[in-house]
Amino acid sequence: MLTTPWALRRNGILGINGRNVNYVADGNPTHLIPAVNDKIETKELARKAGVPTPELYGVIEIQAQVRHLDRILEGRESFVIKPARGAQGDGILVVDGRNRKGRKLASGKVMSDRALAHYISNVLSGMYSLQGQQDRAMLEEVVRFADVFDDVAEAGVPDLRIIVYRGVPTMAMARVPTRESDGKANLHKGGIGLGIDIATGVTIQGVYHNRIIHEHPESGAPLSGIELPEWDKIVEMSARCSEPTGLDYLGVDIVFDQERGPLLLELNARPGLSVQLSNGIGLETRLSQITDWVRPEHTLEERIAFGKSLQ
Amino acid sequence: MLRLLCATLIALGLGLFAYRAFVLDFPLTPDTNSPVWAFEIQADLPQSDNGARVSMYVPPEFGRYQPLREQFLSERMSLSIRSDPDGSRRAIWTTAELETATSVYYRATFFMKPVLSADRPQTKPPRDLPSDFDLVSERSLEQRTLANRMMADLERQAYDDDTLTSLLIDRLRDGSDDLARQLLDGRVGTTPVAETAAYVLNQQGRAARAVHGIPLRETVREATPIAWLELWTGSEWRTYDIASGDPFNPEDRMTLWRGDGDIVSAEGATLSGVRIALTRRDVGAVQALAQRQGDAERPLALATLLDLPVNTQLVLQSLLVIPLGVLVLVFLRQFVGVPTFGTFMPVLIALAFRSATLTTGLIILAIILGVGMAFRLAFSKMNLLLVPRLASMLTVIIMVMIGVSVGADSYALGTGFSVTLFPIVILTMTIERLSVTLEESGALDASKEFVGSVVVAVLSYLVMAIPLLQHLFFLFPELLLVILAILLMMGRYSGFRLSELRRFHELDMRG
Ligand SMILES: Nc1ncnc2c1ncn2[C@@H]1O[C@H](COP(=O)(O)OP(=O)(O)O)[C@@H](O)[C@H]1O
Numbered sequence: 001m002l003t004t005p006w007a008l009r010r011n012g013i014l015g016i017n018g019r020n021v022n023y024v025a026d027g028n029p030t031h032l033i034p035a036v037n038d039k040i041e042t043k044e045l046a047r048k049a050g051v052p053t054p055e056l057y058g059v060i061e062i063q064a065q066v067r068h069l070d071r072i073l074e075g076r077e078s079f080v081i082k083p084a085r086g087a088q089g090d091g092i093l094v095v096d097g098r099n100r101k102g103r104k105l106a107s108g109k110v111m112s113d114r115a116l117a118h119y120i121s122n123v124l125s126g127m128y129s130l131q132g133q134q135d136r137a138m139l140e141e142v143v144r145f146a147d148v149f150d151d152v153a154e155a156g157v158p159d160l161r162i163i164v165y166r167g168v169p170t171m172a173m174a175r176v177p178t179r180e181s182d183g184k185a186n187l188h189k190g191g192i193g194l195g196i197d198i199a200t201g202v203t204i205q206g207v208y209h210n211r212i213i214h215e216h217p218e219s220g221a222p223l224s225g226i227e228l229p230e231w232d233k234i235v236e237m238s239a240r241c242s243e244p245t246g247l248d249y250l251g252v253d254i255v256f257d258q259e260r261g262p263l264l265l266e267l268n269a270r271p272g273l274s275v276q277l278s279n280g281i282g283l284e285t286r287l288s289q290i291t292d293w294v295r296p297e298h299t300l301e302e303r304i305a306f307g308k309s310l311q
Numbered sequence: 312m313l314r315l316l317c318a319t320l321i322a323l324g325l326g327l328f329a330y331r332a333f334v335l336d337f338p339l340t341p342d343t344n345s346p347v348w349a350f351e352i353q354a355d356l357p358q359s360d361n362g363a364r365v366s367m368y369v370p371p372e373f374g375r376y377q378p379l380r381e382q383f384l385s386e387r388m389s390l391s392i393r394s395d396p397d398g399s400r401r402a403i404w405t406t407a408e409l410e411t412a413t414s415v416y417y418r419a420t421f422f423m424k425p426v427l428s429a430d431r432p433q434t435k436p437p438r439d440l441p442s443d444f445d446l447v448s449e450r451s452l453e454q455r456t457l458a459n460r461m462m463a464d465l466e467r468q469a470y471d472d473d474t475l476t477s478l479l480i481d482r483l484r485d486g487s488d489d490l491a492r493q494l495l496d497g498r499v500g501t502t503p504v505a506e507t508a509a510y511v512l513n514q515q516g517r518a519a520r521a522v523h524g525i526p527l528r529e530t531v532r533e534a535t536p537i538a539w540l541e542l543w544t545g546s547e548w549r550t551y552d553i554a555s556g557d558p559f560n561p562e563d564r565m566t567l568w569r570g571d572g573d574i575v576s577a578e579g580a581t582l583s584g585v586r587i588a589l590t591r592r593d594v595g596a597v598q599a600l601a602q603r604q605g606d607a608e609r610p611l612a613l614a615t616l617l618d619l620p621v622n623t624q625l626v627l628q629s630l631l632v633i634p635l636g637v638l639v640l641v642f643l644r645q646f647v648g649v650p651t652f653g654t655f656m657p658v659l660i661a662l663a664f665r666s667a668t669l670t671t672g673l674i675i676l677a678i679i680l681g682v683g684m685a686f687r688l689a690f691s692k693m694n695l696l697l698v699p700r701l702a703s704m705l706t707v708i709i710m711v712m713i714g715v716s717v718g719a720d721s722y723a724l725g726t727g728f729s730v731t732l733f734p735i736v737i738l739t740m741t742i743e744r745l746s747v748t749l750e751e752s753g754a755l756d757a758s759k760e761f762v763g764s765v766v767v768a769v770l771s772y773l774v775m776a777i778p779l780l781q782h783l784f785f786l787f788p789e790l791l792l793v794i795l796a797i798l799l800m801m802g803r804y805s806g807f808r809l810s811e812l813r814r815f816h817e818l819d820m821r822g
């Protein structure tokens with residue numbers, strides 16, 4: 001049940017302290033992190049990088065703007081309300097139409113206009129933001145999730161998480177919601193992390209509550225061997241994000257839209273470490289190879305090729 | 312860079328600590344005892360119809376030994392205290408009439424460790440040097456001639472001041488020749504020898520004086536003062552022992568007064584008895600240290616937080632252990648990986664426990680959190696805005712606290728317990744965090760973080776409550792530098808957490 005620190009080190013595992021000290025504190029300059037934590041600024045970064053994202057319909061910064069919601073939306077009835085500085089899926093509301101009583105939510109409930117205004121004001125006062133600071137609410141295009149994981153992802157929409165280190169795509173994982181996780185992809189809520197071979201885009205194995213699994217814990221479907229579409233494009237998108245953010249160590253979250261294909265959802269300056277369990281490989285092994293290899297003059301293509309060649 | 316800083320901090324902190332603990336003898340444990348001398352001079356007066364005036368030499372204020380506590384006692388006599396330029400102090404009691412026989416007392420306790428500081432009587436130059444024609448004492452002209460003859464004799468034998476003085480003392484003490492016998496006028500003992508030696512030297516225009524004191528040896532019920540000689544060398548007073556005639560260091564003697572005269576003298580009445588008693592005793596070292604504060608001459612190294620007003624001391628006592636609690640917290644978070652609410656919330660809770668016992672503290676915490684959560688659930692149904700809702704929660708928590716205090720008081724559960732020390736704002740935020748975690752991440756996560764926080768709070772409380780640590784940090788605040796260094800080093804700890812040894816254990820198999 002317990003292992004030893006030296007065994008972990010021998011296997012090249014990266015721990016939280018190691019990540020925070022050697023990669024986040026030393027590689028990610030503090031003044032560049034807020035841009036990544038703010039999803040509105042992230043969209044700007046993505047535009048610079050030439051990476052597609054769900055369309056931003058508008059931003060609500062003060063309570064009074066709630067009255068003009070319809071004007072901001074230009075008549076669109078389905079949209080997503082998201083706290084710009086939220087985390088872990090907290091405070092995200094997917095609206096999917098309206099009726100006489102109010103807005104219809106994707107969850108099936110109906111929310112009155114008053115309740116919606118109250119909800120937005122909670123978002124603005126920082127209820128869901130990282131340190132409880134004042135926040136902005138963003139109105140975003142609803143992603144129509146493409147069914148790329150077949151019967152593995154019945155309970156909700158998975159997203160992809162790719163670790164990029166100095167522009168080199170390093171390791172990838174899909175986060176798959178379960179019934180237990182209530183449709184959310186967060187691993188600590190009971191979602192499954194699906195390791196993906198960075199070179200081929202084929203799934204390897206799963207991690208569920210920090211345990212390695214090979215079958216879906218609810219449906220029993222096999223977790224390995226699923227081939228993801230447009231893998232090369234996904235890897236390239238994530239590598240592109242590195243440069244405009246200026247961060248060495250970056251987590252890139254990508255979702256599949258039925259029409260638009262892979263879209264960048266958010267960036268993360270201190271991505272989690274479960275990716276190691278789902279890949280069965282220590283991150284440190286790969287990160288140290290990259291440290292030894294990478295030079296400033298390497299092009300995007302060279303970095304992608306090196307990432308795909310990592311063992 | 313960081314290593315250098317940490318090494319400097321640790322060296323500085325431990326160095327100061329070692330100096331104060333081992334050189335200055337600051338007590339290392341709260342119950343260390345300091346040996347002190349208890350000293351008493353008693354003078355008895357018979358009944359008399361006339362008034363009386365008693366003059367008693369008491370130890371100089373800034374002598375080699377620091378008085379801890381002094382008392383001047385008498386029955387219905389008025390007291391005044393005079394200081395002479397040479398540092399001698401006299402207590403003078405006067406009365407218009409002595410209805411019954413009475414006694415006057417001087418009582419004091421002194422530290423056994425000598426205090427070294429400038430401006431003490433041993434280092435102060437004499438006010439003016441005696442001139443050749445100065446009739447310093449009431450001795451006769453005949454005596455003066457004798458003194459001059461003796462000096463003329465001795466100056467032929469001596470080659471420097473040291474040998475001259477030694478020879479003089481030896482000759483007076485032995486009393487073998489006529490000259491010495493006549494000068495001493497038949498008296499024996501160290502006192503006449505020292506006084507006469509001083510007199511002879513004064514006749515030569517040298518500043519010299521007899522010093523009276525008592526040897527600090529065993530417990531003595533009735534001590535008699537002995538005398539020695541001090542001679543001004545131009546830069547310092549050089550001390551000569553009478554028994555040996557040689558210069559010596561009077562470290563083991565307590566000086567009482569300088570110059571000629573008796574320890575107690577009386578006018579208008581005859582003293583019926585004088586007693587000097589000296590005993591060795593132990594007092595609590597911290598208490599002893601605290602009493603040194605009256606000394607304005609004390610060197611800065613002796614300064615402690617005990618010099619501050621008692622209220623400030625109490626506040627500092629709590630403040631000084633907070634870094635210890637934080638150290639425990641940082642350790643549990645960085646090395647073990649215990650999840651907690653907020654960063655410092657557990658330590659603040661632990662601090663609140665300090666004003667109660669651990670169990671009452673935990674009970675009160677449970678009550679506040681329980682009631683608070685109930686209100687929070689009710690409030691969240693009303694769709695209140697965030698800031699007003701937090702403010703309402705704060706008010707509710709204050710009311711709960713008042714209720715708890717009133718309840719605790721009427722059941723006489725630990726009176727004087729101050730709930731106010733519970734960090735109200737922190738508790739409000741804790742309830743907020745607890746309920747948000749509960750809503751968003753479910754009961755399992757919430758209870759994990761909650762239990763983690765309580766465990767950290769209890770552990771840091773237990774560490775902060777160790778009396779030895781409280782004592783050490785209060786007397787040696789420089790130890791905070793060491794804590795700072797440890798915290799800084801923990802800030803660059805990149806090894807694994809204990810929790811990760813479990814989390815990643817499956818990855819070990821495929822190595
Ligand atoms: N535009 C969107 N359309 C549909 N679902 C979305 C959208 N944005 C976010 N979500 C859902 O919310 C989850 C978390 O969103 P994300 O942008 O990653 O925020 P967070 O920083 O809180 O993790 C996603 O995994 C997805 O399920």
Ligand SMILES: [Mg+2]
Nearest residue numbers: 088089253266
């Ligand atoms: Mg996310």
